Amino acid sequence: MTTLDTPPAATATPDGSDLPLWPASTWHMPDGDLSVGGVPLTGIADRFDTPVYLLDEDEVRARCRAYRRAFPDAGVYYAAKAFLSRAMVHWADDEGLGLDVCSAGELRLAVTAGFPPENMVLHGNAKSPHELDTALRLGVGRVVIDSPSEIARLAAALGPDGRQRVMVRVAPGVSAGGHDKIRTGTEDQQFGLAIGDGSAQHAIARVLDRPELELTGLHCHLGSQIASVKPYATAVRRMVGLMARVRDAHGVVLPELNLGGGHAVAYRPGEPALDVGRLARTVLAALADGCAAARLPVPRLLIEPGRAIVGPAGVALYRVLAVKHMGERIFVAVDGGMSDNPRPALYGVRYTPRLVGRLTKAAPRKVTVVGRHCEAGDVLAADTDLPGDVRPGDLLAVPVSGAYHLSMASGYNLVGRPPVVAVAEGRARLLVRRESPADFRSRDVGL
Ligand SMILES: Cc1ncc(COP(=O)(O)O)c(C=O)c1O
Numbered sequence: 001m002t003t004l005d006t007p008p009a010a011t012a013t014p015d016g017s018d019l020p021l022w023p024a025s026t027w028h029m030p031d032g033d034l035s036v037g038g039v040p041l042t043g044i045a046d047r048f049d050t051p052v053y054l055l056d057e058d059e060v061r062a063r064c065r066a067y068r069r070a071f072p073d074a075g076v077y078y079a080a081k082a083f084l085s086r087a088m089v090h091w092a093d094d095e096g097l098g099l100d101v102c103s104a105g106e107l108r109l110a111v112t113a114g115f116p117p118e119n120m121v122l123h124g125n126a127k128s129p130h131e132l133d134t135a136l137r138l139g140v141g142r143v144v145i146d147s148p149s150e151i152a153r154l155a156a157a158l159g160p161d162g163r164q165r166v167m168v169r170v171a172p173g174v175s176a177g178g179h180d181k182i183r184t185g186t187e188d189q190q191f192g193l194a195i196g197d198g199s200a201q202h203a204i205a206r207v208l209d210r211p212e213l214e215l216t217g218l219h220c221h222l223g224s225q226i227a228s229v230k231p232y233a234t235a236v237r238r239m240v241g242l243m244a245r246v247r248d249a250h251g252v253v254l255p256e257l258n259l260g261g262g263h264a265v266a267y268r269p270g271e272p273a274l275d276v277g278r279l280a281r282t283v284l285a286a287l288a289d290g291c292a293a294a295r296l297p298v299p300r301l302l303i304e305p306g307r308a309i310v311g312p313a314g315v316a317l318y319r320v321l322a323v324k325h326m327g328e329r330i331f332v333a334v335d336g337g338m339s340d341n342p343r344p345a346l347y348g349v350r351y352t353p354r355l356v357g358r359l360t361k362a363a364p365r366k367v368t369v370v371g372r373h374c375e376a377g378d379v380l381a382a383d384t385d386l387p388g389d390v391r392p393g394d395l396l397a398v399p400v401s402g403a404y405h406l407s408m409a410s411g412y413n414l415v416g417r418p419p420v421v422a423v424a425e426g427r428a429r430l431l432v433r434r435e436s437p438a439d440f441r442s443r444d445v446g447l
């Protein structure tokens with residue numbers, strides 16, 4: 001077995017040219033293996049079994065820093081829904097990021113890992129009374145109000161002497177995002193309050209009427225996997241327009257504007273990613289211009305990137321279990337699938353698996369990489385190139401697997417969710433263990 005706690009052999013050759021989607025630490029090994037974070041992938045598979053997710057710690061940290069550099073005066077809140085574990089909480093905290101959480105579960109995990117609750121923003125279009133109570137008890141920094149009923153509920157939970165910072169989530173009427181199911185900036189979906197019919201203005205007035213609630217500003221989140229900066233500039237203009245109306249109607253100048261996340265990454269070579277530096281220049285210019293025109297002071301900006309922080313830092317490893325010819329098609333079946341990555345089934349996303357761990361001269365041919373679940377839609381990569389001699393026992397690695405994989409994984413077919421292994425400086429360490437049959441049995445408490 002390859003040792004995991006030493007850096008790759010000196011014969012390894014650094015070569016990023018054909019690995020544009022991979023973490024910056026990825027190296028080719030002479031035996032056809034790849035190493036990430038100084039750790040050979042075959043060694044990870046041997047030690048932790050497959051399927052397994054690995055996360056390059058330095059890549060995550062570098063991405064946090066890139067946001068801090070691009071937005072030095074903004075609050076950068078990592079969107080925990082993309083991937084959360086105690087180590088991730090520490091990395092975000094170390095790198096000076098806040099946290100965006102959207103359930104009592106995320107909130108509690110972060111707080112118990114030592115993250116300062118005042119640096120958290122709580123989201124949710126349907127927060128339960130229990131979640132609001134938990135947030136108040138733990139001292140979450142800002143609650144983002146997403147419905148009229150939440151205003152009275154939150155104020156009641158606070159009681160006459162309580163005080164809580166809040167923002168109001170607005171649907172600015174901007175359509176953006178990589179798929180219909182993940183567009184949340186329009187006025188015909190369930191998140192935020194619409195400007196067009198006056199719901200946002202009405203909610204803002206009600207919040208301003210409640211002494212228990214301190215309105216720090218407005219929030220919008222346009223959607224996810226947005227590859228262009230234009231929708232963000234449009235959203236800034238609309239949100240500044242609304243802030244000016246709040247000033248005119250209530251004499252209140254709101255000090256904060258939260259633009260959410262949604263920044264696209266490439267899943268396949270050639271796909272566009274959102275450039276963080278360009279986003280910062282565009283958004284900050286639109287904000288300065290809009291505020292000057294409305295004679296408003298420039299509010300402090302908050303942003304909430306999730307996918308762009310962890311997505312490209314993650315790699316999923318699978319073992320090939322079967323290769324089957326069906327008519328014209330070749331199916332390569334692996335030991336994971338839609339229970340560890342539902343994204344192809346949900347959004348039609350296409351990935352680029354790669355054979356690792358052996359050298360081959362076989363010409364590439366088109367295959368469909370499928371999972372092990374009992375559905376024809378359990379496809380990880382349709383019509384993708386793999387070497388013609390791919391066979392059972394081979395190891396496939398799928399880059400850009402760090403965001404919305406484990407966090408959306410399920411217990412389907414009781415296969416069990418894969419472990420997460422962090423790699424850095426030639427060492428691999430287990431962050432989250434594999435879900436076991438005992439885990440399933442322990443939840444099954446009645447006959
Ligand atoms: C309110 C909110 N903020 C931030 C995010 C993070 O989005 P992304 O991972 O696309 O950056 C999401 C998810 O789309 C969200 O719902």
Ligand SMILES: N[C@@H](CCCC[NH3+])C(=O)O
Binds near residue numbers: 182224225343347404
């Ligand atoms: N879960 C989605 C994005 C939505 C994020 C949550 N607001 C994805 O995997 O792409």
